[in-house]
Amino acid sequence: xxxxxxxxxxxxxxxxxxxxxxxxxxxxxxxxxxxxxxxxxxxxxxxxxxxxxxxxxxxxxxxxxxxxxxxxxxxxxxxxxxxxxxxxxxxxxxxxxxxxxxxxxxxxxxxx
Amino acid sequence: xxxxxxxxxxxxxxxxxxxxxxxxxxxxxxxxxxxxxxxxxxxxxxxxxxxxxxxxxxxxxxxxxxxxxxxxxxxxxxxxxxxxxxxxxxxxxxxxxxxxxxxxxxxxxxxxx
Numbered sequence: 146x147x148x149x150x151x152x153x154x155x156x157x158x159x160x161x162x163x164x165x166x167x168x169x170x171x172x173x174x175x176x177x178x179x180x181x182x183x184x185x186x187x188x189x190x191x192x193x194x195x196x197x198x199x200x201x202x203x204x205x206x207x208x209x210x211x212x213x214x215x216x217x218x219x220x221x222x223x224x225x226x227x228x229x230x231x232x233x234x235x236x237x238x239x240x241x242x243x244x245x246x247x248x249x250x251x252x253x254x255x256x257x
Numbered sequence: 258x259x260x261x262x263x264x265x266x267x268x269x270x271x272x273x274x275x276x277x278x279x280x281x282x283x284x285x286x287x288x289x290x291x292x293x294x295x296x297x298x299x300x301x302x303x304x305x306x307x308x309x310x311x312x313x314x315x316x317x318x319x320x321x322x323x324x325x326x327x328x329x330x331x332x333x334x335x336x337x338x339x340x341x342x343x344x345x346x347x348x349x350x351x352x353x354x355x356x357x358x359x360x361x362x363x364x365x366x367x368x369x370x
Contacts (some may be wrong), residue, residue: 149300180360187261187346187360188301203357235300240351243308245291246358248300 146171151236151249157257158223158230159166160189166221168236174247175240177219181205182251191234194219223254231256259284261349270337271369280334280347287326288350290322292332295344295363299340305332309352313365337368353367 149170158164170177174194180188191240194213208227213219219238223230233253237246260283272274280290287329289308293301305314307330313322320333330347346363 146353151300171326178358185362187362188348189360191365208351237301242288245303245306246301246348248293248301251298253298 149236149238149247149249151234151252153252154250157253159257161225163222164228164254165223166223166236166254168219168232168249170217170219170236170238170247172238172247173216175216176238176242177213178237178246179203179209179211179219180235180237182232182235188235191221192215193242220228226235230254259287259349259359261347261359261361263345263347263364265364266362267365267367269367269369272337272339273287274337274368275333275335276337276366278334278345278366280332282328282330282349282359282360284351285328286352287325288352290323290330291348291350291358292319292322292330293346293348295346299345308349311314334366337366339368339370342366344369 152167154238179191192211196202209244210222225231239246262281291306292304295301307314307323317337323330344363344365348358348360350358
């Protein structure tokens with residue numbers, strides 16, 4: 146079945162450590178997105194990519210980095226510069242902005 | 258700046274009741290509006306997407322309407338079932354500014370058997 150796979154489901158970060166969240170899709174979608182969800186709040190856009198080797202900052206990009214070397218993969222790195230990384234991270238994709246976004250099952254990141 | 262608000266934050270109804278969830282947005286220059294369902298600890302599932310030129314979309318027991326001039330959308334759920342219990346989020350894609358989508362905080366729905 147086609148879909149979006151996020152891994153790991155749970156991740157723990159130590160102080161000063163960078164961690165990378167994986168997002169893979171086999172839907173052949175051009176656009177991919179990373180969102181952060183905090184309790185009681187809507188999703189906030191971290192980064193998005195419309196095509197391979199291109200990506201744009203969202204509303205809360207500070208302390209995060211991404212790459213888009215392959216169409217099906219859009220990994221997110223949470224760097225040590227992100228001082229409040231504890232959240233639920235969601236990856237999404239679609240053909241283009243006129244089409245529905247499809248989401249993975251998320252990664253929950255916590256601080257040790 | 259586009260803001261999306263969903264009221265109420267939580268709603269509890271008995272099984273079989275018809276219900277309406279509300280979504281309001283501050284800037285009427287939208288490209289489309291999407292309704293999602295989110296189960297606890299899971300990602301979002303797309304329910305309905307309404308393009309800015311459309312007034313409503315229907316899928317099974319769900320009907321979503323869009324009134325851009327008043328900055329409002331509603332999600333109507335007919336004959337609610339316990340399996341409908343989840344958080345429902347609406348999201349607005351802006352007419353300008355690229356691919357950015359603004360999400361509401363959601364309405365948590367509980368359908369009692």
